[in-house]
Amino acid sequence: xSVVAPQGFVAGGAACGxxxxxxxxxxxxxxxxxxxxxxxxxxxxxxxCAAPVQISRLHLADGRAAAIVLNSGNAxxxxxxxxxxVAKTMAALTAAGIGAATEDVLVCSTGLIGxxxxxxxxxxxxxxxxxxxxxxxxHGAAAAQAILTTDxxxxxxxxxxxxxxxxxxxxxxxxxxxxxxxxxxxMLAAVTTDAAIExxxxxxxxxxxxxxxxxxxxxxxxxxxxxxxxxxxxxxxGHAPITATTGAAFHAxxxxxxxxxxxxxxxxxxxxxxxxxxxxxEIRGARSDAEARLAARxxxxxxxxxxxxxxxxxxxxxxxxxxxxxxxxxxxxxxTIAYDGVVVCDKGIAAEHDVGAVARTMAAREITVTCDLxxxxxxxxxxxSDLTHGYIDENMGTS
Amino acid sequence: xSVVAPQGFVAGGAACGxxxxxxxxxxxxxxxxxxxxxxxxxxxxxxxCAAPVQISRLHLADGRAAAIVLNSGNAxxxxxxxxxxVAKTMAALTAAGIGAATEDVLVCSTGLIGxxxxxxxxxxxxxxxxxxxxxxxxHGAAAAQAILTTDxxxxxxxxxxxxxxxxxxxxxxxxxxxxxxxxxxxMLAAVTTDAAIExxxxxxxxxxxxxxxxxxxxxxxxxxxxxxxxxxxxxxxGHAPITATTGAAFHAxxxxxxxxxxxxxxxxxxxxxxxxxxxxxEIRGARSDAEARLAARxxxxxxxxxxxxxxxxxxxxxxxxxxxxxxxxxxxxxxTIAYDGVVVCDKGIAAEHDVGAVARTMAAREITVTCDLxxxxxxxxxxxSDLTHGYIDENMGTS
Numbered sequence: 001x002s003v004v005a006p007q008g009f010v011a012g013g014a015a016c017g018x019x020x021x022x023x024x025x026x027x028x029x030x031x032x033x034x035x036x037x038x039x040x041x042x043x044x045x046x047x048x049c050a051a052p053v054q055i056s057r058l059h060l061a062d063g064r065a066a067a068i069v070l071n072s073g074n075a076x077x078x079x080x081x082x083x084x085x086v087a088k089t090m091a092a093l094t095a096a097g098i099g100a101a102t103e104d105v106l107v108c109s110t111g112l113i114g115x116x117x118x119x120x121x122x123x124x125x126x127x128x129x130x131x132x133x134x135x136x137x138x139h140g141a142a143a144a145q146a147i148l149t150t151d152x153x154x155x156x157x158x159x160x161x162x163x164x165x166x167x168x169x170x171x172x173x174x175x176x177x178x179x180x181x182x183x184x185x186x187m188l189a190a191v192t193t194d195a196a197i198e199x200x201x202x203x204x205x206x207x208x209x210x211x212x213x214x215x216x217x218x219x220x221x222x223x224x225x226x227x228x229x230x231x232x233x234x235x236x237x238g239h240a241p242i243t244a245t246t247g248a249a250f251h252a253x254x255x256x257x258x259x260x261x262x263x264x265x266x267x268x269x270x271x272x273x274x275x276x277x278x279x280x281x282e283i284r285g286a287r288s289d290a291e292a293r294l295a296a297r298x299x300x301x302x303x304x305x306x307x308x309x310x311x312x313x314x315x316x317x318x319x320x321x322x323x324x325x326x327x328x329x330x331x332x333x334x335x336t337i338a339y340d341g342v343v344v345c346d347k348g349i350a351a352e353h354d355v356g357a358v359a360r361t362m363a364a365r366e367i368t369v370t371c372d373l374x375x376x377x378x379x380x381x382x383x384x385s386d387l388t389h390g391y392i393d394e395n396m397g398t399s
Numbered sequence: 400x401s402v403v404a405p406q407g408f409v410a411g412g413a414a415c416g417x418x419x420x421x422x423x424x425x426x427x428x429x430x431x432x433x434x435x436x437x438x439x440x441x442x443x444x445x446x447x448c449a450a451p452v453q454i455s456r457l458h459l460a461d462g463r464a465a466a467i468v469l470n471s472g473n474a475x476x477x478x479x480x481x482x483x484x485v486a487k488t489m490a491a492l493t494a495a496g497i498g499a500a501t502e503d504v505l506v507c508s509t510g511l512i513g514x515x516x517x518x519x520x521x522x523x524x525x526x527x528x529x530x531x532x533x534x535x536x537x538h539g540a541a542a543a544q545a546i547l548t549t550d551x552x553x554x555x556x557x558x559x560x561x562x563x564x565x566x567x568x569x570x571x572x573x574x575x576x577x578x579x580x581x582x583x584x585x586m587l588a589a590v591t592t593d594a595a596i597e598x599x600x601x602x603x604x605x606x607x608x609x610x611x612x613x614x615x616x617x618x619x620x621x622x623x624x625x626x627x628x629x630x631x632x633x634x635x636x637g638h639a640p641i642t643a644t645t646g647a648a649f650h651a652x653x654x655x656x657x658x659x660x661x662x663x664x665x666x667x668x669x670x671x672x673x674x675x676x677x678x679x680x681e682i683r684g685a686r687s688d689a690e691a692r693l694a695a696r697x698x699x700x701x702x703x704x705x706x707x708x709x710x711x712x713x714x715x716x717x718x719x720x721x722x723x724x725x726x727x728x729x730x731x732x733x734x735t736i737a738y739d740g741v742v743v744c745d746k747g748i749a750a751e752h753d754v755g756a757v758a759r760t761m762a763a764r765e766i767t768v769t770c771d772l773x774x775x776x777x778x779x780x781x782x783x784s785d786l787t788h789g790y791i792d793e794n795m796g797t798s
Contacts, residue, residue, distance in 0.1 A: 048723025048731035048747070078719050080732055080748040113716025114749050225720045303702070303786075304794055311795025317512025320477050321624045324447025332447035333479055348447070349479040350513050387702075392788050395703055396710030 002140035002156035005171035006194035008032050008234030010133035013146030016125025018117070019073035024146035026125050029173075029190045029232070030067035030133060034099040037234045039065035040203040041106065042210045044227035050077030052107035053228060055087040059103050060230075063199025066100035068190045068230050069093075069107055069126065070147045072175070076109040076117040077225035089119045090126065097130025108188045108228045110149055110175060144173035147188055150394055151175050151271050157263035161195075161256035163249045164239040168195045170256045172231075176268025187214060189229040189264055195253050196235035197242040204245040205254040206231050213261035214268075231257070269383045274390025277309045278383065282370040283328075286378030291328040295371070296382040298326035306387035312362035316345045323371060330373035338370045401539040401555035404570035405593035407431050407633030409532035412545030415524025417516070418472035423545035425524050428572075428589045428631070429466035429532060433498040436633045438464035439602040440505065441609045443626035449476035451506035452627060454486040458502050459629075462598025465499035467589045467629050468492075468506055468525065469546045471574070475508040475516040476624035488518045489525065496529025507587045507627045509548055509574060543572035546587055549793055550574050550670050556662035560594075560655035562648045563638040567594045569655045571630075575667025586613060588628040588663055594652050595634035596641040603644045604653040605630050612660035613667075630656070668782045669764075673789025676708045677782065681769040682727075685777030690727040692779040694770070697725035705786035711761035715744045722770060729772035737769045 004011050008031055016026040031037055041060050043053050059065065069090050076083045091105035109117070133139065144154040155174040160167050174189035197205070210229055235241065242249050270278045281300045286292035299305055299322045308315040316337045324332055337345035340361035344353050361367060403410050407430055415425040430436055440459045442452050458464065468489050475482045490504035508516070532538065543553040554573040559566050573588035596604070609628055634640065641648050669677045680699045685691035698704055698721045707714040715736045723731055736744035739760040743752050760766060 046720060046723040047727075047729070048719050048734075075716075078716050078731065078744065078747055078749070080746065082748075112714075113720055114714075114744065115716075116749065225716075225723060303790075307791055307794035308796075310791065313796050315511075315513075317474075317477055317514075317624075320447050321445060321512055324445040324624060328446075330446070332477070335447075345477065345513065347479070348477055349481075350477070350515065387791065389788050389791050391702075392706055392709065392786065392791065395706035397707075397712050 001137050001158050001171065002144060003029050003171045003173045003190055003192050004135045004137065004140040005158045006169040006192045006234060008194055008236035009192045009232070010135050010139065011143040012129050012133040012139045013142035014125060014129045017121035018071050024142065025071055025073040026129055027070045027143035027146040028067060028094060028129055028133060029143055029192060030098050031232065031234055032135065034066055036064040036066040036100065036104040037232055038197055038199050038202050039063060039230065039232050040199060040206045041228065041230045042206055044224060046225050048078065048225050050075055050109060050226040051079055051083035051087040052076055052109045053226060054084060055091060056106040056108070056228060059091065059106055064104060065106050065232055066104040067094050067098055068232070069105060070188060070190065072110050072147050072149050074109060074111040074115055074117045075113045075226050078114040079116055083117060086117050086119045090122050093122055093126035094130065097127050106230055110147060110188055110226055113225055140173070147173070147175045149175060150273055153271055155264050155267040157260045159256040159259035161252040163195065163252050166237050166239045168237045168239065168253060168256065169193065170260045172260045172264055174264040174268060176271060187227055187268060189214070189261070191229070191231040191257065191260055193231065193233045193257070194235065194237040195233050195242065196237065196239055197233050197253060201242050201245050201250060202231060202233055205250070205257050208254060209258040209261040212258055213265040266383060269385050272385035273394040274388040275385035276388055277386040278366045279309055279385065280368045281382045281384060282368060283373065283380045284370065285373040285375055287329055287376040288378040289380060292378040292380035295323050295326040295328040296380040298322045299369070299371070300382040300384035303387055306384065309367065310386035310388045314339050314344055314358045314362055319369060319371060320345060320348065328373065330375040334374040336372040336374070340368050400536050400557045400570065401543060402428050402570045402572045402589055402591050403534045403536065403539040404557045405568040405591045405633060407593055407635035408591045408631070409534050409538065410542040411528050411532040411538045412541035413524060413528045416520035417470050423541065424470055424472040425528055426469045426542035426545040427466060427493060427528055427532060428542055428591060429497050430631065430633055431534065433465055435463040435465040435499060435503040436631055437596060437598050437601050438462060438629065438631050439598060439605045440627065440629045441605055443623060445624050447477065447624050449474050449508060449625040450478055450482035450486040451475055451508045452625060453483060454490060455505040455507065455627060458490065458505055463503060464505050464631055465503040466493050466497055468504060469587060469589065471509050471546050471548050473508060473510040473514055473516045474512045474625050477513040478515055482516060485516050485518045489521050492521055492525035493529065496526050505629055509546060509587055509625055512624055539572065546572070546574045548574060549672050552670055554663050554666040556659045558655040558658035560651040562594065562651050565636050565638045567636045567638065567652060567655065568592065569659045571659045571663055573663040573667060575670060586626055586667060588613070588660070590628070590630040590656065590659055592630065592632045592656070593634065593636040594632050594641065595636065595638055596632050596652060600641050600644050600649060601630060601632055604649070604656050607653060608657040608660040611657055612664040665782060668784050671784035672793040673787040674784035675787055676785040677765045678708055678784065679767045680781045680783060681767060682772065682779045683769065684772040684774055686728055686775040687777040688779055691777040694722050694725040694727040695779040695781040697721045698770070699781040699783035702786055705783065708766065709785035709787045713738050713743055713757045713761055718768060718770060719744060719747065727772065729774040733773040735771040735773070739767050
């Protein structure tokens, strides 16, 4: 499964010594024969973007790539020219190891910001890992494992589409945890597919998939320096290449890509630092989808709403307050709020409801908060987590 | 001191039964003889604003007021037409008690949102309190005490100005705690002055004072339904009335008003729910003051930065990341970040520094984080607190 499920890819993960603890910290996803294939990427909007983001943007300019090298344990962010040199070295070592050009290797890093990253661990680690790449699930899982930071579980996903009667596979791995917000989260995702698709169409499908997945998730509202989603398309499935952003083939592929991204995003939110809840904030009846998204993001990003979710307290007053502060236009005295379908606020005031039913709903790990603004047909869903003692514990120190 | 320090005002606080615990929950600040004087107010921008905010806006339309009645224990928000009727009843009862018109009484409420508020406690409580208003410090303190919710200490402030050789006094009381964000915090403040000033000039001075105080503070980024800052000016000091927003008299008064608001804002941030730190985020060298403010607010509102402050961890990488995500334009590789003057990041990368000095700085209750973007002369300071286990404890349940 995962990133090696599509035809034409190999992967692997290992410990190379970036993390002092000795746990896996290096992963490579590459084409099986080292040739460059169609590729696309979406990167953080953070102005202080990390060295690997800067290098990957350059290397992806031609819409082609042969491999992605990823490390955890150090974000290689706020590391200046020295950091860029290390990111380039990581690309060069990977290129040498798989027989590709340096410019065809993309680089991702995750971990602490502002700590100089040494090239030394990679000098031996990357050649060794390049010699141990394979297409089996264990190697895919090893790659997924090696990029984790405070994540507690691996994140992998697969989906298929049928194009011209041929099965096309999309696979991916990702890491999440904290610093998660729309406009990209501290997250890395590497996606592969054996679809045959031109770079512009692949980029369009990726942007749409990211919008409906990673960018529809908020953990703490922080947009990191390193967010990166990359996709490589080998074309090994053998169908006629997709050359446009219209048509059944494009849509079938785009749906499969979106499914993989959505699965990875949900896995991230569910494994957010300290999270005990996976909540979906559904906005209905907004004046526009854009206003619905604004409202959903404001509710999903509210520390007070998230503390209430943690405390299993159906305190809808905070939800209404965040809707009112969001910038979306609506009449609070027409608004309905429901927890898992049980209406607790109707026409902007407290509604009689089954308190026991809401208590049971709030005790579950997953919960949906639905807000109907009764002001149009705009809608948006945002996934979020609760704010917990565990989040504080994980983020009050770096050690 | 406090709200009764200026000539011409009385105040008082009592328990009237809104809070089941029986602690004080009702306060009144009024002119000594019940006459209406010049007044100004700034209210929450939240669309779902509370009933008392709606009523106070109406009653303040003529720029005059005789009294402010405030309750804690229930925000009277998301309570619909019934809530507005209760807010009007509070105004009418106060008006009857002090011999004013109902339209000259302003109303403030703070507490939980979405819980119906009964008028019953006020029917006996307000007449009784009106009979016990006085101009001494103990009565001012009683009023300041009665509006607290999760605040741990009273918030009072006084400042003076000299106008035409006459001493003018400004006094105020406030409550804060959580739901604190620029564009107004869950906060109430009642300010009095014996300055003689016309309503338009008073409003202008108040807007400026709020901008530099309550709107320059973030605790959790939540903009509440009830935020209100009100000022009453008795004119009892006896100087020639201030009729314009220019001139030495206006500026002397505006400075005193700003001093009171800043003191109350600092007291709020220092007493924020669960806070162990009072942090000032200073942005220097931004392209404009507006961009500096955007950058300062983004850093001050970052859960990750606030967790680091709690953990006394000088993790400047998170600060740089938030600057980069803020929307302000700058070159990360020119940026300097200092904790209490000790530079920990220079030209966007880690700087050699005295680790012991920073550790001592981080252990103090107050800390200043200074970021120089080296891109202009724009500057902004925002006060914030840390994000702690105590914040989660206070907000995970409503009971």
